[in-house]
Amino acid sequence: MGFLSIFFYYILVPLFILGIAINIHEFGHFIIARFFGMRVEAYSFFGLGPRIWGFKWGNTDYRISAIPLGAYVKLYGDEATGPLEGGSSEPKPNVDEWLEERNIGKADPDSPVAPVPESELYELRPRWQKFLVMLGGPFMNLALALAIPFGAALLYGIPSMPAPIVGVVRAGSDAEKQGVKEGDRIVAFNGTENPTWRTVQIEAFLYPDKPLATTVDRNGQRIQLELTPRRQKTFGGQEGGVIDMDVDMGAMPAIVGDVSPDTPAAEAGLQKGDRMLAINGTNVRNPQQVSGLVQQFKAEPIRLMIERDGQTKEITATVRKLPDGTERLGFGFLLPDLPLEPATTYTAAQHSIGVNVLTIKTIGTVLGQVFSGQRSARDAGISGPVGIFQQSAEATRALGWEGVFVILSGISLSLGVFNLLPIPMLDGGQIMVLGIEKVLSWFGKTLSMVAKERIQLTGLAVILLLMVFVFFLDFSRIASNFSSKEPVPAANSNSK
Secondary structure, three states, X not given: OOHHHHHHHXXXXXXXXXXXXXXXXXXXXXXXXXXXXXXXXXXXXXXXXXXXXXXEEOOEEEEEEEEOOOXXXXXXXOHHHOHHHOOOOOOOOOHHHHHHHHOOOOOOOOOOOOOOOHHHOHHHOOHHHHHHHHXXXXXXXXXXXXXXHHHHHHHHOEEOOOOOEEEEEOOOXXXXXXXXXXXXXXXXXXXXXXXXXXXXXXXXXXXXXXXEEEEEEEOOEXXXXXXXXXXXXXXXXOEEEEOOEEEOOOOOOEEEEEEOOOOHHHHHOOOOOOEEEEEOOEEOOOHHHHHHHHHHOOOOOEEEXXXXXXXXXXXXXXXXEOOOOOEEOOEEEEOOOOOEEOOOHHHHHHHHHHHHHHHHHHHHHHHHHHHOOOOOOOOOOOOOHHHHHHHHHHXXXXXXXXXXXXXXXXXXXXXXXXXXXXXXOOHHHHHHHHHHHHHHHOOOOOOOHHHHHHHHHHHHHHHHHHHHXXXXXXXXXXXXXXXXXXXXXXXXXXXX
Protein backbone atom coordinates (compact mmCIF):
# COMPACT_ATOMS: atom_id res chain seq x y z
CA MET A 1 0.00 0.00 0.00
CA GLY A 2 1.41 3.36 -1.06
CA PHE A 3 1.84 6.45 1.10
CA LEU A 4 -1.23 8.18 -0.36
CA SER A 5 -3.42 5.15 0.32
CA ILE A 6 -2.13 4.87 3.89
CA PHE A 7 -2.71 8.61 4.44
CA PHE A 8 -6.23 8.40 3.01
CA TYR A 9 -7.40 5.26 4.85
CA TYR A 10 -5.55 5.69 8.15
CA ILE A 11 -5.65 9.47 8.57
CA LEU A 12 -8.26 11.28 6.45
CA VAL A 13 -11.09 8.72 6.71
CA PRO A 14 -10.87 8.30 10.52
CA LEU A 15 -10.64 12.09 11.00
CA PHE A 16 -13.73 12.49 8.81
CA ILE A 17 -15.66 9.87 10.82
CA LEU A 18 -14.62 11.20 14.23
CA GLY A 19 -15.16 14.80 13.15
CA ILE A 20 -18.77 14.10 12.18
CA ALA A 21 -19.53 12.01 15.29
CA ILE A 22 -18.05 14.58 17.69
CA ASN A 23 -19.45 17.67 16.00
CA ILE A 24 -22.96 16.27 15.64
CA HIS A 25 -22.77 15.83 19.43
CA GLU A 26 -21.65 19.41 20.07
CA PHE A 27 -24.18 20.71 17.55
CA GLY A 28 -26.88 19.11 19.71
CA HIS A 29 -25.79 21.23 22.67
CA PHE A 30 -25.44 24.31 20.44
CA ILE A 31 -28.85 24.13 18.75
CA ILE A 32 -30.80 23.47 21.99
CA ALA A 33 -28.99 26.34 23.73
CA ARG A 34 -29.74 28.69 20.86
CA PHE A 35 -33.36 27.48 20.75
CA PHE A 36 -33.77 28.67 24.35
CA GLY A 37 -31.99 31.93 23.55
CA MET A 38 -28.82 31.20 25.52
CA ARG A 39 -25.64 32.92 24.38
CA VAL A 40 -22.96 30.58 23.03
CA GLU A 41 -19.59 32.12 23.84
CA ALA A 42 -17.43 29.63 21.88
CA TYR A 43 -17.85 26.62 19.62
CA SER A 44 -14.60 24.67 19.17
CA PHE A 45 -14.93 22.33 16.20
CA PHE A 46 -11.68 20.61 17.10
CA GLY A 47 -9.79 20.41 20.37
CA LEU A 48 -9.96 21.70 23.94
CA GLY A 49 -8.00 24.43 25.65
CA PRO A 50 -6.64 27.68 24.22
CA ARG A 51 -7.85 29.02 20.89
CA ILE A 52 -5.33 28.75 18.04
CA TRP A 53 -7.53 29.82 15.09
CA GLY A 54 -11.09 30.81 14.38
CA PHE A 55 -13.59 33.47 13.43
CA LYS A 56 -16.42 35.28 15.17
CA TRP A 57 -19.97 35.27 13.86
CA GLY A 58 -22.52 37.08 15.95
CA ASN A 59 -21.76 36.54 19.61
CA THR A 60 -20.06 33.17 19.08
CA ASP A 61 -16.37 32.51 18.51
CA TYR A 62 -16.01 29.49 16.17
CA ARG A 63 -12.55 28.09 16.74
CA ILE A 64 -9.96 25.34 16.60
CA SER A 65 -8.28 24.68 19.95
CA ALA A 66 -4.87 23.45 21.01
CA ILE A 67 -5.49 20.12 22.78
CA PRO A 68 -6.71 17.44 20.30
CA LEU A 69 -9.18 15.72 22.64
CA GLY A 70 -12.55 16.29 21.00
CA ALA A 71 -14.55 19.51 20.78
CA TYR A 72 -16.77 21.67 22.98
CA VAL A 73 -19.47 24.31 23.17
CA LYS A 74 -18.93 27.07 25.78
CA LEU A 75 -22.17 28.66 27.00
CA TYR A 76 -21.98 32.14 28.46
CA GLY A 77 -22.40 31.87 32.21
CA ASP A 78 -21.35 28.19 32.40
CA GLU A 79 -18.15 29.05 34.30
CA ALA A 80 -17.54 25.68 35.92
CA THR A 81 -15.80 24.40 32.78
CA GLY A 82 -14.15 27.71 31.85
CA PRO A 83 -10.59 26.87 32.99
CA LEU A 84 -10.77 23.46 31.25
CA GLU A 85 -11.64 25.13 27.95
CA GLY A 86 -9.00 27.84 28.02
CA GLY A 87 -10.97 30.41 30.01
CA SER A 88 -9.03 32.87 32.12
CA SER A 89 -11.64 33.92 34.65
CA GLU A 90 -11.21 32.87 38.25
CA PRO A 91 -14.16 31.08 39.86
CA LYS A 92 -16.40 32.94 42.27
CA PRO A 93 -18.07 31.39 45.30
CA ASN A 94 -21.58 32.16 44.06
CA VAL A 95 -23.52 33.40 41.08
CA ASP A 96 -24.26 36.86 42.50
CA GLU A 97 -20.56 37.77 42.75
CA TRP A 98 -19.96 36.49 39.25
CA LEU A 99 -22.83 38.60 37.94
CA GLU A 100 -21.54 41.65 39.73
CA GLU A 101 -18.01 41.23 38.33
CA ARG A 102 -19.24 40.68 34.78
CA ASN A 103 -21.71 43.59 34.96
CA ILE A 104 -24.44 41.26 33.74
CA GLY A 105 -27.66 43.03 32.92
CA LYS A 106 -26.28 46.47 33.87
CA ALA A 107 -25.48 49.31 31.52
CA ASP A 108 -22.19 50.78 32.72
CA PRO A 109 -21.18 53.77 30.55
CA ASP A 110 -17.54 53.37 31.63
CA SER A 111 -17.38 49.72 30.49
CA PRO A 112 -16.15 49.04 26.93
CA VAL A 113 -18.05 45.73 26.95
CA ALA A 114 -21.76 45.74 26.16
CA PRO A 115 -23.83 44.19 28.94
CA VAL A 116 -25.09 40.63 28.46
CA PRO A 117 -28.82 40.34 29.07
CA GLU A 118 -29.72 38.00 31.91
CA SER A 119 -32.08 36.19 29.50
CA GLU A 120 -29.04 34.90 27.56
CA LEU A 121 -27.18 33.62 30.61
CA TYR A 122 -26.97 29.83 31.02
CA GLU A 123 -26.45 29.99 34.79
CA LEU A 124 -29.77 31.78 35.37
CA ARG A 125 -31.89 29.41 33.28
CA PRO A 126 -34.31 26.89 34.83
CA ARG A 127 -32.82 23.47 35.51
CA TRP A 128 -35.12 21.78 33.00
CA GLN A 129 -33.64 23.93 30.21
CA LYS A 130 -30.09 23.12 31.36
CA PHE A 131 -31.07 19.43 31.42
CA LEU A 132 -32.29 19.60 27.82
CA VAL A 133 -29.10 21.39 26.72
CA MET A 134 -26.98 18.63 28.30
CA LEU A 135 -29.20 15.97 26.74
CA GLY A 136 -28.94 17.55 23.28
CA GLY A 137 -25.49 16.12 22.53
CA PRO A 138 -26.20 12.44 23.29
CA PHE A 139 -29.61 12.80 21.61
CA MET A 140 -28.02 13.91 18.34
CA ASN A 141 -25.52 11.02 18.49
CA LEU A 142 -28.32 8.50 19.03
CA ALA A 143 -30.35 10.16 16.28
CA LEU A 144 -27.44 9.80 13.84
CA ALA A 145 -26.93 6.16 14.83
CA LEU A 146 -30.62 5.52 14.09
CA ALA A 147 -30.69 7.63 10.92
CA ILE A 148 -27.89 5.76 9.10
CA PRO A 149 -29.47 2.26 9.03
CA PHE A 150 -32.91 3.87 8.60
CA GLY A 151 -31.78 5.79 5.52
CA ALA A 152 -29.90 2.79 4.11
CA ALA A 153 -33.02 0.63 4.51
CA LEU A 154 -35.20 3.17 2.67
CA LEU A 155 -32.65 3.65 -0.13
CA TYR A 156 -31.47 0.08 -0.68
CA GLY A 157 -33.77 -2.20 1.31
CA ILE A 158 -33.43 -4.38 4.40
CA PRO A 159 -31.01 -7.34 4.24
CA SER A 160 -33.00 -10.55 4.22
CA MET A 161 -31.59 -12.65 7.06
CA PRO A 162 -31.34 -16.30 5.99
CA ALA A 163 -32.96 -18.99 8.10
CA PRO A 164 -30.51 -20.66 10.53
CA ILE A 165 -30.06 -23.72 8.33
CA VAL A 166 -26.55 -25.16 8.25
CA GLY A 167 -25.02 -25.08 4.79
CA VAL A 168 -21.41 -26.07 5.56
CA VAL A 169 -19.74 -27.73 8.55
CA ARG A 170 -15.98 -27.27 8.53
CA ALA A 171 -13.86 -30.40 8.75
CA GLY A 172 -12.33 -31.01 12.17
CA SER A 173 -14.53 -28.41 13.89
CA ASP A 174 -16.37 -28.93 17.16
CA ALA A 175 -19.63 -28.77 15.19
CA GLU A 176 -18.52 -31.77 13.11
CA LYS A 177 -17.46 -33.66 16.24
CA GLN A 178 -20.85 -32.95 17.82
CA GLY A 179 -22.58 -34.42 14.77
CA VAL A 180 -24.03 -31.31 13.13
CA LYS A 181 -25.08 -32.08 9.55
CA GLU A 182 -25.69 -29.93 6.51
CA GLY A 183 -29.39 -29.12 6.37
CA ASP A 184 -29.83 -29.04 10.18
CA ARG A 185 -31.95 -26.11 11.34
CA ILE A 186 -30.90 -24.43 14.60
CA VAL A 187 -34.10 -23.97 16.63
CA ALA A 188 -32.48 -22.98 19.95
CA PHE A 189 -29.05 -21.57 20.79
CA ASN A 190 -27.73 -20.58 24.22
CA GLY A 191 -31.24 -20.14 25.61
CA THR A 192 -32.64 -18.22 22.63
CA GLU A 193 -35.58 -19.95 20.93
CA ASN A 194 -35.93 -19.70 17.15
CA PRO A 195 -32.80 -17.55 16.71
CA THR A 196 -31.79 -15.83 13.50
CA TRP A 197 -28.42 -16.73 12.03
CA ARG A 198 -27.16 -13.30 13.13
CA THR A 199 -28.19 -14.09 16.71
CA VAL A 200 -26.30 -17.38 16.55
CA GLN A 201 -23.16 -15.59 15.32
CA ILE A 202 -23.36 -12.91 18.05
CA GLU A 203 -23.95 -15.42 20.86
CA ALA A 204 -21.02 -17.50 19.62
CA PHE A 205 -18.84 -14.37 19.49
CA LEU A 206 -19.72 -13.46 23.07
CA TYR A 207 -18.90 -16.85 24.57
CA PRO A 208 -15.67 -18.28 23.09
CA ASP A 209 -14.47 -21.61 24.53
CA LYS A 210 -17.75 -22.03 26.44
CA PRO A 211 -20.12 -24.96 25.68
CA LEU A 212 -23.47 -23.54 24.56
CA ALA A 213 -26.70 -25.53 24.62
CA THR A 214 -27.89 -26.01 21.04
CA THR A 215 -30.99 -27.68 19.59
CA VAL A 216 -31.19 -28.60 15.91
CA ASP A 217 -34.11 -29.89 13.91
CA ARG A 218 -33.21 -32.75 11.57
CA ASN A 219 -36.05 -34.14 9.50
CA GLY A 220 -38.55 -33.26 12.22
CA GLN A 221 -36.45 -34.68 15.05
CA ARG A 222 -35.08 -32.29 17.72
CA ILE A 223 -31.50 -33.14 18.69
CA GLN A 224 -29.83 -31.66 21.78
CA LEU A 225 -26.14 -30.68 21.40
CA GLU A 226 -23.47 -28.57 23.09
CA LEU A 227 -21.38 -26.47 20.70
CA THR A 228 -18.21 -24.76 21.88
CA PRO A 229 -17.30 -21.66 19.81
CA ARG A 230 -13.64 -21.59 18.82
CA ARG A 231 -11.73 -18.52 20.02
CA GLN A 232 -10.07 -16.45 17.32
CA LYS A 233 -9.13 -12.87 16.53
CA THR A 234 -11.80 -10.98 14.65
CA PHE A 235 -12.26 -7.49 13.23
CA GLY A 236 -10.38 -4.62 14.87
CA GLY A 237 -8.23 -6.78 17.16
CA GLN A 238 -11.15 -8.19 19.13
CA GLU A 239 -11.28 -11.82 20.23
CA GLY A 240 -14.50 -13.76 19.96
CA GLY A 241 -15.98 -17.15 19.26
CA VAL A 242 -16.89 -18.74 15.92
CA ILE A 243 -18.80 -21.98 15.40
CA ASP A 244 -17.10 -23.02 12.13
CA MET A 245 -20.35 -23.38 10.25
CA ASP A 246 -21.82 -21.41 7.37
CA VAL A 247 -25.48 -20.75 6.79
CA ASP A 248 -27.19 -22.17 3.72
CA MET A 249 -27.48 -19.09 1.48
CA GLY A 250 -29.40 -20.92 -1.23
CA ALA A 251 -28.41 -20.72 -4.88
CA MET A 252 -25.82 -17.95 -5.26
CA PRO A 253 -22.93 -17.33 -7.68
CA ALA A 254 -19.47 -18.28 -6.34
CA ILE A 255 -17.14 -15.50 -7.56
CA VAL A 256 -13.43 -15.72 -6.73
CA GLY A 257 -12.39 -12.67 -4.70
CA ASP A 258 -8.69 -13.21 -4.14
CA VAL A 259 -5.98 -15.71 -5.02
CA SER A 260 -2.98 -15.87 -2.68
CA PRO A 261 0.45 -15.94 -4.41
CA ASP A 262 2.57 -19.11 -4.28
CA THR A 263 -0.44 -21.36 -3.64
CA PRO A 264 -1.90 -24.27 -5.66
CA ALA A 265 -4.75 -22.03 -6.89
CA ALA A 266 -2.34 -19.37 -8.19
CA GLU A 267 -0.08 -21.95 -9.81
CA ALA A 268 -3.09 -23.52 -11.54
CA GLY A 269 -4.04 -20.14 -13.05
CA LEU A 270 -7.15 -19.28 -11.01
CA GLN A 271 -7.91 -15.54 -11.19
CA LYS A 272 -9.96 -12.98 -9.32
CA GLY A 273 -13.41 -12.69 -10.90
CA ASP A 274 -13.60 -16.32 -12.03
CA ARG A 275 -16.99 -17.91 -11.39
CA MET A 276 -16.83 -21.42 -9.93
CA LEU A 277 -19.22 -23.78 -11.74
CA ALA A 278 -18.23 -27.29 -10.60
CA ILE A 279 -15.64 -29.20 -8.57
CA ASN A 280 -14.75 -32.73 -9.70
CA GLY A 281 -18.02 -32.88 -11.59
CA THR A 282 -20.21 -31.67 -8.70
CA ASN A 283 -22.10 -28.48 -9.53
CA VAL A 284 -21.37 -25.59 -7.16
CA ARG A 285 -24.57 -24.20 -5.65
CA ASN A 286 -23.02 -21.39 -3.60
CA PRO A 287 -19.64 -20.31 -2.15
CA GLN A 288 -20.32 -22.07 1.16
CA GLN A 289 -20.51 -25.44 -0.59
CA VAL A 290 -17.00 -25.13 -2.01
CA SER A 291 -15.24 -25.54 1.34
CA GLY A 292 -16.82 -28.94 1.90
CA LEU A 293 -16.03 -30.08 -1.65
CA VAL A 294 -12.37 -29.03 -1.36
CA GLN A 295 -12.06 -30.96 1.92
CA GLN A 296 -13.83 -33.96 0.39
CA PHE A 297 -11.41 -34.20 -2.54
CA LYS A 298 -8.24 -32.85 -0.90
CA ALA A 299 -6.40 -36.18 -1.20
CA GLU A 300 -6.56 -36.08 -5.02
CA PRO A 301 -6.18 -33.55 -7.84
CA ILE A 302 -9.19 -31.23 -7.86
CA ARG A 303 -10.74 -30.26 -11.20
CA LEU A 304 -12.18 -26.75 -11.05
CA MET A 305 -14.70 -25.84 -13.76
CA ILE A 306 -14.79 -22.05 -14.02
CA GLU A 307 -16.32 -19.36 -16.19
CA ARG A 308 -14.07 -16.48 -17.28
CA ASP A 309 -15.08 -13.73 -19.69
CA GLY A 310 -18.05 -15.78 -20.85
CA GLN A 311 -15.96 -18.86 -21.63
CA THR A 312 -15.85 -22.13 -19.69
CA LYS A 313 -12.45 -23.42 -18.63
CA GLU A 314 -11.18 -26.31 -16.51
CA ILE A 315 -8.08 -26.11 -14.35
CA THR A 316 -6.57 -28.62 -11.93
CA ALA A 317 -5.00 -28.00 -8.52
CA THR A 318 -4.03 -30.13 -5.51
CA VAL A 319 -4.44 -29.14 -1.87
CA ARG A 320 -1.23 -28.76 0.11
CA LYS A 321 -0.15 -27.37 3.47
CA LEU A 322 0.53 -23.63 3.27
CA PRO A 323 2.94 -21.55 5.42
CA ASP A 324 0.09 -20.55 7.80
CA GLY A 325 -0.37 -24.24 8.67
CA THR A 326 -3.69 -24.73 6.84
CA GLU A 327 -4.36 -27.25 4.08
CA ARG A 328 -6.13 -25.50 1.24
CA LEU A 329 -5.90 -24.35 -2.38
CA GLY A 330 -5.32 -20.69 -1.47
CA PHE A 331 -8.23 -18.70 -2.85
CA GLY A 332 -11.24 -16.91 -1.41
CA PHE A 333 -14.69 -15.85 -2.55
CA LEU A 334 -16.25 -12.43 -2.46
CA LEU A 335 -18.80 -12.55 0.32
CA PRO A 336 -22.20 -12.51 -1.38
CA ASP A 337 -24.48 -9.66 -0.43
CA LEU A 338 -27.63 -10.67 1.38
CA PRO A 339 -30.80 -10.23 -0.70
CA LEU A 340 -32.49 -6.91 0.01
CA GLU A 341 -36.20 -6.50 0.67
CA PRO A 342 -37.92 -3.16 -0.08
CA ALA A 343 -38.65 -1.22 3.09
CA THR A 344 -41.47 1.04 4.16
CA THR A 345 -40.96 3.87 6.64
CA TYR A 346 -42.29 1.60 9.40
CA THR A 347 -40.12 -1.45 8.57
CA ALA A 348 -37.05 0.78 8.07
CA ALA A 349 -37.63 2.27 11.54
CA GLN A 350 -38.06 -1.22 13.01
CA HIS A 351 -34.83 -2.34 11.34
CA SER A 352 -32.89 0.70 12.57
CA ILE A 353 -34.09 0.34 16.16
CA GLY A 354 -33.39 -3.41 16.10
CA VAL A 355 -29.84 -2.92 14.83
CA ASN A 356 -29.01 -0.35 17.50
CA VAL A 357 -30.68 -2.25 20.35
CA LEU A 358 -28.75 -5.38 19.37
CA THR A 359 -25.51 -3.36 19.31
CA ILE A 360 -26.18 -1.90 22.77
CA LYS A 361 -27.03 -5.35 24.17
CA THR A 362 -23.83 -6.80 22.71
CA ILE A 363 -21.68 -3.95 24.08
CA GLY A 364 -23.39 -4.28 27.47
CA THR A 365 -22.75 -8.02 27.59
CA VAL A 366 -19.08 -7.59 26.64
CA LEU A 367 -18.56 -4.86 29.27
CA GLY A 368 -20.30 -7.05 31.84
CA GLN A 369 -17.87 -9.86 31.01
CA VAL A 370 -14.94 -7.44 31.43
CA PHE A 371 -16.07 -6.25 34.87
CA SER A 372 -16.81 -9.83 36.00
CA GLY A 373 -13.38 -11.04 34.85
CA GLN A 374 -14.71 -13.35 32.11
CA ARG A 375 -13.03 -11.32 29.34
CA SER A 376 -9.98 -9.08 29.28
CA ALA A 377 -10.43 -5.42 28.36
CA ARG A 378 -7.98 -5.82 25.47
CA ASP A 379 -9.91 -8.73 23.95
CA ALA A 380 -13.22 -6.90 24.42
CA GLY A 381 -12.27 -4.44 21.70
CA ILE A 382 -12.38 -1.36 23.97
CA SER A 383 -10.65 1.18 21.76
CA GLY A 384 -9.15 4.64 22.01
CA PRO A 385 -8.27 6.96 19.13
CA VAL A 386 -5.62 4.60 17.73
CA GLY A 387 -8.01 1.64 17.72
CA ILE A 388 -10.79 3.75 16.18
CA PHE A 389 -8.43 4.93 13.42
CA GLN A 390 -7.43 1.32 12.73
CA GLN A 391 -11.01 0.02 12.68
CA SER A 392 -12.18 2.88 10.47
CA ALA A 393 -9.39 2.21 7.98
CA GLU A 394 -10.04 -1.56 7.90
CA ALA A 395 -13.79 -1.11 7.45
CA THR A 396 -13.34 1.45 4.66
CA ARG A 397 -10.80 -0.68 2.81
CA ALA A 398 -13.07 -3.71 3.01
CA LEU A 399 -16.48 -2.12 2.40
CA GLY A 400 -15.86 1.31 0.88
CA TRP A 401 -18.44 3.97 1.75
CA GLU A 402 -20.61 1.35 3.38
CA GLY A 403 -17.80 0.76 5.86
CA VAL A 404 -17.54 4.50 6.56
CA PHE A 405 -21.22 4.71 7.49
CA VAL A 406 -21.18 1.47 9.48
CA ILE A 407 -18.29 2.73 11.63
CA LEU A 408 -19.82 6.21 11.89
CA SER A 409 -23.08 4.74 13.14
CA GLY A 410 -21.29 2.57 15.70
CA ILE A 411 -19.04 5.38 16.98
CA SER A 412 -21.96 7.81 17.20
CA LEU A 413 -24.00 5.28 19.19
CA SER A 414 -21.09 4.57 21.54
CA LEU A 415 -20.39 8.30 21.99
CA GLY A 416 -24.02 9.03 22.80
CA VAL A 417 -24.30 6.22 25.37
CA PHE A 418 -20.85 6.92 26.89
CA ASN A 419 -21.64 10.60 27.43
CA LEU A 420 -24.71 9.70 29.48
CA LEU A 421 -22.52 8.04 32.13
CA PRO A 422 -22.57 9.99 35.44
CA ILE A 423 -18.93 11.04 35.19
CA PRO A 424 -18.07 14.73 35.72
CA MET A 425 -17.00 16.43 32.47
CA LEU A 426 -19.45 14.22 30.56
CA ASP A 427 -23.06 15.19 29.90
CA GLY A 428 -24.27 12.53 32.31
CA GLY A 429 -22.06 14.11 34.98
CA GLN A 430 -23.54 17.55 34.27
CA ILE A 431 -27.03 16.08 34.57
CA MET A 432 -25.97 14.48 37.86
CA VAL A 433 -24.81 17.91 39.15
CA LEU A 434 -28.20 19.38 38.17
CA GLY A 435 -29.84 16.64 40.22
CA ILE A 436 -27.60 17.41 43.21
CA GLU A 437 -28.47 21.10 42.91
CA LYS A 438 -32.17 20.25 42.87
CA VAL A 439 -31.86 18.20 46.05
CA LEU A 440 -29.83 20.95 47.78
CA SER A 441 -32.48 23.51 46.80
CA TRP A 442 -34.99 21.64 48.94
CA PHE A 443 -32.83 22.61 51.93
CA GLY A 444 -32.19 26.17 50.76
CA LYS A 445 -28.62 25.52 49.67
CA THR A 446 -26.70 25.73 46.35
CA LEU A 447 -23.46 24.46 44.85
CA SER A 448 -20.83 27.19 44.61
CA MET A 449 -18.86 27.67 41.42
CA VAL A 450 -15.76 26.55 43.30
CA ALA A 451 -17.46 23.23 44.07
CA LYS A 452 -18.62 22.88 40.46
CA GLU A 453 -15.11 23.56 39.18
CA ARG A 454 -13.63 20.97 41.53
CA ILE A 455 -16.19 18.43 40.35
CA GLN A 456 -15.20 19.14 36.75
CA LEU A 457 -11.47 18.85 37.55
CA THR A 458 -12.15 15.48 39.17
CA GLY A 459 -13.98 14.43 36.03
CA LEU A 460 -11.09 15.63 33.89
CA ALA A 461 -8.71 13.46 35.91
CA VAL A 462 -10.98 10.45 35.39
CA ILE A 463 -11.20 11.12 31.64
CA LEU A 464 -7.42 11.50 31.32
CA LEU A 465 -6.85 8.24 33.21
CA LEU A 466 -9.36 6.57 30.91
CA MET A 467 -7.54 7.98 27.88
CA VAL A 468 -4.23 6.59 29.14
CA PHE A 469 -5.91 3.22 29.70
CA VAL A 470 -7.43 2.98 26.21
CA PHE A 471 -4.17 4.11 24.59
CA PHE A 472 -2.45 1.28 26.46
CA LEU A 473 -5.09 -1.17 25.19
CA ASP A 474 -4.67 0.10 21.61
CA PHE A 475 -0.90 -0.29 21.55
CA SER A 476 -0.87 -3.61 23.42
CA ARG A 477 -3.43 -4.95 20.93
CA ILE A 478 -1.30 -3.80 17.99
CA ALA A 479 1.80 -5.38 19.55
CA SER A 480 -0.11 -8.61 20.13
CA ASN A 481 -1.29 -8.68 16.51
CA PHE A 482 2.25 -8.22 15.23
CA SER A 483 3.61 -11.01 17.44
CA SER A 484 0.73 -13.43 16.89
CA LYS A 485 1.18 -16.17 14.32
CA GLU A 486 -2.54 -16.93 14.15
CA PRO A 487 -3.98 -15.90 10.77
CA VAL A 488 -6.80 -13.37 11.02
CA PRO A 489 -9.71 -14.09 8.65
CA ALA A 490 -10.03 -11.71 5.71
CA ALA A 491 -12.83 -9.23 5.98
CA ASN A 492 -14.13 -9.73 2.47
CA SER A 493 -13.56 -13.37 1.57
CA ASN A 494 -13.90 -16.97 2.63
CA SER A 495 -10.59 -18.78 2.28
CA LYS A 496 -10.48 -22.24 0.61
